[in-house]
Amino acid sequence: MKRSKPRLAVFKFASCDGCQLTLLDCEDELLAVAGQVDIAYFPEASRAMAPGPYDLALVEGSITTPHDAERILQVRRRARVLVTIGACATAGGIQALRNFADVAEYARAVYPRPEYLETLAWSTPVSSHVPVDLELRGCPIDKGQLLEVISAYLAGRRPNLRRTSVCTECKARGTTCLLVAGGVPCLGPVTQAGCGALCPSYDRGCYGCFGPAESPNPPALAGRLAELGRGPDEVERLFRTFNAWAEAFRGGGRPA
Amino acid sequence: MTRARRIKVDMLARVEGEGGLTVRLKDGRVRELRLDIFEPPRFFEGFLRGRHFREVPDITARICGICPVAYQMSSCHALEAAAGVRVTGPLRDLRRLLYCGEWIESHALHVFLLHAPDFLGYDDAIGMAADHGAVVQKGLRLKKLGNAIVAKLGGREIHPINVCVGGFYRVPRRQELVAFVPELEWAREAAYRTVRWAAGLDFPDFSRDTEFVALRHPDEYPMNEGRLVSSRGLDIDVAEFEAHVVEEQVPYSNALHAAIRGRGAYACGPLARYNLNFDRLSPGARAAAAEAGLPVPCTNPFMSIVVRGVELLCAVEEALRLIAAYTEPDAPRVEVPVPEGTGHGCTEAPRGILYHRYRVGPDGLVREARIVPPTAQNQRSIEEDLLELVPRVADLPLEEATLRCEQAIRNYDPCISCATHFLRLRLERE
DSSP: OOOOOOEEEEEEOBSOSHHHHHHHTOTTTHHHHHHHSEEEEOTTTBSOOOOSOEEEEEEESBBOSHHHHHHHHHHHHHEEEEEEESHHHHHOOGGGGGGGSOHHHHHHHHOSOGGGOOOOSOOBOGGGTSOOSEEEOBTTBOHHHHHHHHHHHHHTSOOOOOOSBHHHHHHHHTOOOHHHHHOOOOOGGGBBSOSOSHHHHTTSOOOOTTOBOSSOOHHHHHHHHHHTTOOHHHHHHHHSSTTTTSHHHHTTTSOO | OOOEEEEEESSOOSSBSOEEEEEEEETTEEEEEEEEEOSOOOOHHHHTTTSBGGGHHHHHHTTOSSSHHHHHHHHHHHHHHHHTOOOOHHHHHHHHHHHHHHHHHHHHIIIIIIIHHHHHTOSBHHHHHHHOHHHHHHHHHHHHHHHHHHHHHHSSSSSOSSEETTEESSOOOHHHHHTTHHHHHHHHHHHHHHHHHHHTSOOOSOOOOOEEEEEEOSSSOSSSOOEEEETTSOEEOGGGHHHHEEEEEOTTSSOEEEEETTTBOEEOSHHHHHHHHGGGSOHHHHHHHHHTTOOSSOOOGGGHHHHHHHHHHHHHHHHHHHHHHOOOOSSSBOOOOOOOEEEEEEEEETTEEEEEEEEEOTTSBEEEEEEEOHHHHHHHHHHHHHHHHHHHHTTSOHHHHHHHHHHHHHTTOOBHHHHHTTOBOOOOOO
16 A cells, blocks of 8 residues: 655745755755655745645744744644754844844845835744744754654654764864864854864864754853953854854853 | 736745745736745844954855855955955965856756756656656756865855855865866766757747846956956946946836946846856857857847856866866965955856955954845846736736746746845735
């Protein structure tokens, strides 16, 4: 007996499109994935847009407009399993920098007719609006992790995602610690693994794409950076970039 | 007899970002035409202020997941211009190679996965793969190669981490690049065949007289550097961009669109580059275009799929040339002092010219940023194409007319995610 294939949907909110592009970047696996699931709604890739309900919904982007705050409720109602993908959807993204500023002033700086815009003062993660079944971190997400989530879903098991810090990945690949050996500012000790410690392998400090690791200690790291002569403004900016609104990073290195 | 019709696309598919189209027709005449952008604004130019200039390329990359390299390149060039620093030699070549990777990846994505389904009558490339498996497989393999080049030089395909003001954090060893040669040799043949294949597609007889704008460089097909030139005599330094490009209000909407001062709409992107730089294409690309019978200039935007094929081949040949000539530089980057003052940068994103301007204070913090992405510049051209096209397709069955309009928009490979942060568009929802 043939079972009908699970229906996959990809939704976008405020974002750069990069995380959903990661699915199209699975060049070797894309057609195989398409054979296992029914891609019911994925406007970036297809004109065919089938109505819900969907078995698995991948949601990219943060909530920044009144319209989107409504739309995410509808998406949740139509999705059996909802997975948020990327720093925008899981933490509000780079656009959450507005949360520390006056959005009306931003609008005036960028748009000559700001009154035409419909925007919220906050950029918030999807989980601030609806229950989320799984969060996939990263700016952008990692291709391997995305395939792991889809495979795990298809196999009916829990995905194997590491919640340790980037430091463990540096140790695993044998990269010399930039922070200890070179005094380079690095968010590795407080950032969740998943990228394979990419930046340190290219001789630069981690800038926190994957958001806070489990039980991070940002004040301890901020203290060390201060000892290395980094000013408080620089330390604050380091924490407040792509996952600025993640709870552990929100304080800019100060206790949350 | 009066006939009122309405073409409505609630959600444009196979474009990057979210937009829609509304056309109202009465008696075969367009009463209203609106490209709606409901992609929410993200205010990059707002929050770039107060950030350190060295953070800028990492931040602007996040404007677009499809062409992050373009944002990084325009940012770096603008900030280096403000500092009076020029990046030359192998570092310059590596940047060009990185850009080749992005062009290959982005053009392969658009040609095979986003645009081809329009010509062959499918909703998407996955449906197309059932009947045209070899074509889709070839597109994916080309795309994978482009991504692999970006990942080698940039650390990863989307939002590369290895680009900085002044150059790179780490540069590749020669043998790391030479390893790409066999696949690039395959790609040269594949891209050549792509041009032939694309030229054999069915094109509507359509052409519109417009001003084409692109960079032009003394001896190479433009990517990172050049003067801004146009098919109607514009020839300026990129620093003069804002003196020549204005944003005008158009009668049928409250949108302000980029236009050349005193002249009007213009188009940038593959067609513009090809028309203005045919003589700078790599020899193989030039020959392939000629063999395929592609005219110069090419003024049919539907044929942009062929021109993207030609540029795909050009980028592959350039990559081969750059790798053959590569010698490892002594240092991964040039030291760039605080670029106090104002700097301008303009590079050729896959979709067209991407202009950046920054003003930086003595503390190295950005005071002001301005970014004009290609889709914001092409938006008016897209609408003008539609204004001409719609009356001609008005008598077709609605589904067919709608599809033709969508295809006309996809001719520009629009990236609405990029454009939104800057489009001066009124949000109207029905």
